[in-house]
Amino acid sequence: MLPVFDKFFYPRSICIIGASSKPKSLGYELTRSVIEYDYTGKLLLVNPKGEEILGIKCFHTISEITEEIDLAILMVPKQFVESSLSEILSKQVKAIILITAGFKETGDEGAKSEKRIVDLIKNSNARLVGPNCMGIINTHPQIKMNATFVAEQPREGNIAFCSQSGAIGAAVLNSLSETDIRFGHFISVGNKADVNELDLLDYWNSNDDIKILCFYLESFVNGEKLINYSIENKVTKPVIILKSGKTESGIRAASSHTGAIASSDKVIDSVLRQFRIIRVDDLNDMFNTAKGFEEFPMPKGNKVAVVTNAGGPAILTVDSLESNNLVLAELSQSTKTELRKIVHPEGSVNNPVDLLPGGTAEQFKSVVEILLTDENVDSVISIFVEPIMVKALPVIESINEIESEKPVFQIVMPLPEFWEEYRQKSKSRKPLFRFAEDVSVVIKNMLLLNSKNFSSKRLEKKSVNNSISLDGYTGKFLPNDLVNSLIKEYSIPIVEEQIAQIDEIEKLKLNYPLVVKAFSEDIVHKSDFNAVILNVKNIQQLKDSIAELKSNLAKKGLELNKVLLQSFLKTKFELLIGAFRDKSFGPMIMFGSGGKYVEYLQDTTMCSAYLNDEDIENLINTTKIGKIIRGVRGEKSINIEKLKMIIKNLAQMMIDYEKITEVDFNPLIITEENELYAVDIRIKC
Ligand code: ADP
Numbered sequence: 001m002l003p004v005f006d007k008f009f010y011p012r013s014i015c016i017i018g019a020s021s022k023p024k025s026l027g028y029e030l031t032r033s034v035i036e037y038d039y040t041g042k043l044l045l046v047n048p049k050g051e052e053i054l055g056i057k058c059f060h061t062i063s064e065i066t067e068e069i070d071l072a073i074l075m076v077p078k079q080f081v082e083s084s085l086s087e088i089l090s091k092q093v094k095a096i097i098l099i100t101a102g103f104k105e106t107g108d109e110g111a112k113s114e115k116r117i118v119d120l121i122k123n124s125n126a127r128l129v130g131p132n133c134m135g136i137i138n139t140h141p142q143i144k145m146n147a148t149f150v151a152e153q154p155r156e157g158n159i160a161f162c163s164q165s166g167a168i169g170a171a172v173l174n175s176l177s178e179t180d181i182r183f184g185h186f187i188s189v190g191n192k193a194d195v196n197e198l199d200l201l202d203y204w205n206s207n208d209d210i211k212i213l214c215f216y217l218e219s220f221v222n223g224e225k226l227i228n229y230s231i232e233n234k235v236t237k238p239v240i241i242l243k244s245g246k247t248e249s250g251i252r253a254a255s256s257h258t259g260a261i262a263s264s265d266k267v268i269d270s271v272l273r274q275f276r277i278i279r280v281d282d283l284n285d286m287f288n289t290a291k292g293f294e295e296f297p298m299p300k301g302n303k304v305a306v307v308t309n310a311g312g313p314a315i316l317t318v319d320s321l322e323s324n325n326l327v328l329a330e331l332s333q334s335t336k337t338e339l340r341k342i343v344h345p346e347g348s349v350n351n352p353v354d355l356l357p358g359g360t361a362e363q364f365k366s367v368v369e370i371l372l373t374d375e376n377v378d379s380v381i382s383i384f385v386e387p388i389m390v391k392a393l394p395v396i397e398s399i400n401e402i403e404s405e406k407p408v409f410q411i412v413m414p415l416p417e418f419w420e421e422y423r424q425k426s427k428s429r430k431p432l433f434r435f436a437e438d439v440s441v442v443i444k445n446m447l448l449l450n451s452k453n454f455s456s457k458r459l460e461k462k463s464v465n466n467s468i469s470l471d472g473y474t475g476k477f478l479p480n481d482l483v484n485s486l487i488k489e490y491s492i493p494i495v496e497e498q499i500a501q502i503d504e505i506e507k508l509k510l511n512y513p514l515v516v517k518a519f520s521e522d523i524v525h526k527s528d529f530n531a532v533i534l535n536v537k538n539i540q541q542l543k544d545s546i547a548e549l550k551s552n553l554a555k556k557g558l559e560l561n562k563v564l565l566q567s568f569l570k571t572k573f574e575l576l577i578g579a580f581r582d583k584s585f586g587p588m589i590m591f592g593s594g595g596k597y598v599e600y601l602q603d604t605t606m607c608s609a610y611l612n613d614e615d616i617e618n619l620i621n622t623t624k625i626g627k628i629i630r631g632v633r634g635e636k637s638i639n640i641e642k643l644k645m646i647i648k649n650l651a652q653m654m655i656d657y658e659k660i661t662e663v664d665f666n667p668l669i670i671t672e673e674n675e676l677y678a679v680d681i682r683i684k685c
């Protein structure tokens with residue numbers, strides 16, 4: 001028996017329930033697509049009137065069918081979906097695509113009906129794609145299945161594409177003749193009631209026809225599971241994700257600094273990068289990147305040589321290299337000497353090499369070949385803008401002929417008729433790129449995968465039970481004693497401090513200078529209440545400070561009975577180390593510039609708490625403060641090892657204590673004596 005996902009993509013028989021003889025109806029168009037794309041298996045149609053559709057006689061009902069059905073495509077009107085589904089399931093069909101819309105996307109009633117459908121499916125051990133989707137394509141010559149209502153004839157390839165939006169899927173399919181994307185598999189997953197991106201990730205990763213996985217997603221079904229897949233090294237192929245809804249922000253009530261900064265989009269960005277999953281900004285970048293993986297060798301590094309016949313596009317390309325962390329290769333002297341023999345005296349032999357508008361096919365080819373032999377060059381970009389005197393096709397083809405272990409990407413800006421000519425006459429039909437910025441994105445994305453490094457071990461959940469009970473604090477900040485127990489368990493260094501009753505202040509033995517902070521459950525950010533006074537030097541100043549705090553709080557209608565007294569630290573740097581639990585991706589760690597102005601400094605990065613040493617390194621290095629604390633302008637580096645330990649321990653705490661939702665160490669002070677202390681800690685459940 002075929003595994004169920006093979007039944008979706010490699011069915012030996014398809015049954016379309018709701019096929020129609022009425023042109024332009026979905027039931028007709030989908031049937032027509034299947035027939036016209038020459039599906040190699042058996043096609044069965046069901047239509048209550050028993051019509052003949054495109055030469056095939058329909059069954060009146062599913063029950064009339066005696067043959068085995070691998071894949072059922074259900075596209076009956078909504079009111080018949082549940083009953084038809086029951087009939088299909090009773091025929092032991094295990095793979096079902098539900099095209100019909102009108103479920104969760106329409107509100108409560110629809111959601112309930114969708115839930116009933118999922119229950120039916122689960123009870124029968126079947127799988128369902130959709131509802132509210134547009135079907136599946138497999139271009140493999142032994143299958144040739146276009147079970148969508150887009151009447152395109154996609155070319156065979158190794159790219160798999162999963163679209164959460166039917167319209168995006170249709171748009172991509174409609175423009176195939178222009179974009180030349182070569183799909184192996186296409187699937188529109190609609191509402192993802194059952195089959196979702198994780199199923200497909202799993203399936204495609206072990207499917208030999210697929211080399212590159214592309215996803216257009218509007219939501220992640222389970223981010224933490226995606227992380228687990230990556231941790232277990234289950235995904236070995238390039239995965240490219242276009243996630244929409246980027247502007248979504250401020251999803252959390254801003255109860256801590258960390259919470260205020262964390263937006264779901266930043267979480268997605270950080271996690272995907274951490275686990276080497278490629279995220280792109282648009283469909284153009286997605287498929288360019290996919291083509292990069294499909295048809296070009298992997299670049300070994302980030303040094304790029306550019307050859308061009310026009311100034312402007314080369315400048316744009318060079319600019320885009322920089323913004324994608326790539327560099328212009330420094331050409332060797334011997335390369336330049338060789339180039340000088342070919343390049344026009346007025347053209348440049350420095351990178352970018354400029355052949356001027358007269359640059360011919362032979363010149364382009366020779367220059368690219370010379371550049372490829374230079375050890376400092378990891379990849380070559382050739383830019384050709386078609387002038388009147390040189391035809392595009394011979395130039396492009398002569399470069400296509402070059403064989404090399406390094407990738408050669410071509411950006412072409414030709415006359416409009418070129419594209420059709422290229423499709424007709426090109427021998428290799430290698431992908432070409434249209435915009436100056438396209439290739440930089442492709443190289444950057446390919447390099448991200450190259451740098452796959454899972455050498456050091458990631459944190460895992462501790463097997464021992466947590467000793468500290470956090471029951472009863474859901475939605476609340478933890479009281480001081482619990483905070484202190486946690487801090488102790490995870491060896492977070494805190495400044496010497498004590499809580500003091502104001503009326504007992506004179507009895508205490510104190511070491512000055514001190515910091516006095518109002519101690520009140522009602523205050524979240526003390527600075528907002530002028531509730532912190534620094535550098536208090538003696539008892540008189542302490543009394544004055546307390547009086548001042550009392551009066552500051554009284555203005556806001558708050559009473560003050562206790563103060564927190566801390567040693568006053570000679571501060572060199574203020575850092576923020578935070579943590580929060582994302583609804584989808586689970587425990588996250590944040591690092592950056594700290595203090596009162598964190599929200600304004602905007603110098604924080606984050607990553608999943610399932611981190612390894614390399615991630616901590618990246619977390620620190622990608623912030624400005626992270627570079628500064630390592631020592632600039634002749635200064636000594638701070639104790640980075642200690643800092644890393646604190647980050648690691650906090651991550652472990654987030655993994656161990658699932659009830660904790662937010663943690664804020666702001667600031668973690670680095671003193672002039674190079675000691676690290678958290679002076680303001682908040683933990684919320
Ligand atoms: P909040 O964040 O609630 O306003 P903090 O306890 O973080 O209050 O204190 C505010 C600022 O005071 C800190 O950002 C830091 O600059 C400074 N500060 C706090 N505690 C100390 C301390 N023990 N030594 C030196 N400076 C401190």
Ligand code: MG
Binds near residue numbers: 595667
């Ligand atoms: Mg603070």
